[in-house]
Amino acid sequence: MGKLTTLFLLCLVTISCKGKDEATLDSTLNGIQDKQLKRYEIESGSIQYKSVISGNVMGATISGTGSESLFFKDWGAVELKEEETSQTTTASVFGHKSTEVSESHTMYKLDNGKSYAVDFKRKEIRQRDDMAMGMTKMFQKDADAGKVGKELFESMGGKLIGTEVVLGYECEIWDLMGIKQWLYKGVLLKSEGTLMGITTMKEAVNAKFNQSLPDADFELPDFPVIEEESFIDNESFDVDMDEMKADMDRMKNMSYDDWKKMATANDPEMQEMSEEELRQTYDMMQKVIRMGQ
Structure with a gap:
């Protein structure tokens, strides 16, 4: 799994954890194990x-x-x-x-x-x-x-x-x-x-x-x-939640060109994407990040 994919998943976690006092992803997950799941x-x-x-x-x-x-x-x-x-x-x-x-x-x-x-x-x-x-x-x-x-x-x-x-x-x-x-x-x-x-x-x-x-x-x-x-x-x-939020803040302020350069640097999956797919991924991540803040 590429680093950028991981960060995207962590963005989703942060959205759901917004407003909580827990400091780590692990503690957040442990706190919800007793909640009933309805898919x-x-x-x-x-x-x-x-x-x-x-x-x-x-x-x-x-x-x-x-x-x-x-x-x-x-x-x-x-x-x-x-x-x-x-x-x-x-x-x-x-x-x-x-x-x-x-x-x-x-x-x-x-x-x-x-x-x-x-x-x-x-x-x-x-x-x-x-x-x-x-x-x-x-x-x-x-x-x-x-x-x-x-x-x-x-x-x-x-x-x-x-x-x-x-x-x-x-x-x-x-x-x-x-x-x-x-x-x-x-x-x-x-x-x-x-x-x-x-x-x-x-x-x-x-x-x-x-x-x-x-x-x-x-x-x-x-x-x-x-x-x-x-x-x-x-x-x-x-992961420390403060560190996650700092990474998200940096990504939120990135231009598409800067994000593309970072995203394709060491991620083979990203390198294979077309320009249109990269743009859609960037836009999607920006929306998810902003929803969590």
């Missing part, structure tokens, strides 16, 4: 999706399809997502046409702050404390599943552009940097957008909510579990 405004649900991707990148044509299943209960505190995709890449090099087909099978589970990522090739499961769940606990300290998420989305430039019925459920349509999401009480039912020449569309083909789900829907394969060090638990990230 969605629906107690439980089961959804099946279909997805399609297409586009052209550097002369190569990409197409693919996928299927996904999502199960959640306890307002999203427990969730299992499984996805299978197939992608075909066709390219012509010096008049020679080549075609490559790749397939993937992924499964992720969230369980009250713990995340599990299944590696079907190695037949193992990686477990760690989930960063996103920690952030959600911070932002939803009053168990308001929708309000905080919408405020954060808007702070990053997201806009509510309308409503539409998907599978009989009235969804809010949100747009962030050209990516549209159809959300029903916080649950994604449809998305579409184009990024770096690749258009991705995903839509629910079946959805049921507030029904009892069997334990089997949340079972992981019988693979060995490997515990990984958490981003939050790592002692190197027991």
Whole structure:
């Protein structure tokens, strides 16, 4: 994870910690472990999706399809997502046409702050404390599943552009940097957008909510579990809040050109971004920083 990405996450933490007396990130996190987590405004649900991707990148044509299943209960505190995709890449090099087909099978589970990522090739499961769940606990300290998420989305430039019925459920349509999401009480039912020449569309083909789900829907394969060090638990990230705020102040006063020079200096991920993507990232971080001050 690049330094700038880390600072962005810490900006979000600072927003939620504004006005608190605690001096460190670690102490702030420890203080919220007993707060009830509500990721969605629906107690439980089961959804099946279909997805399609297409586009052209550097002369190569990409197409693919996928299927996904999502199960959640306890307002999203427990969730299992499984996805299978197939992608075909066709390219012509010096008049020679080549075609490559790749397939993937992924499964992720969230369980009250713990995340599990299944590696079907190695037949193992990686477990760690989930960063996103920690952030959600911070932002939803009053168990308001929708309000905080919408405020954060808007702070990053997201806009509510309308409503539409998907599978009989009235969804809010949100747009962030050209990516549209159809959300029903916080649950994604449809998305579409184009990024770096690749258009991705995903839509629910079946959805049921507030029904009892069997334990089997949340079972992981019988693979060995490997515990990984958490981003939050790592002692190197027991960050002084005053130091974080000073870094944010410096970034707030940076011009785009100065920020770009710093951002791309030693971060390979940033170096690969286009000018438009860098500008959008800069604008997003400025909005998040100002929201926290």
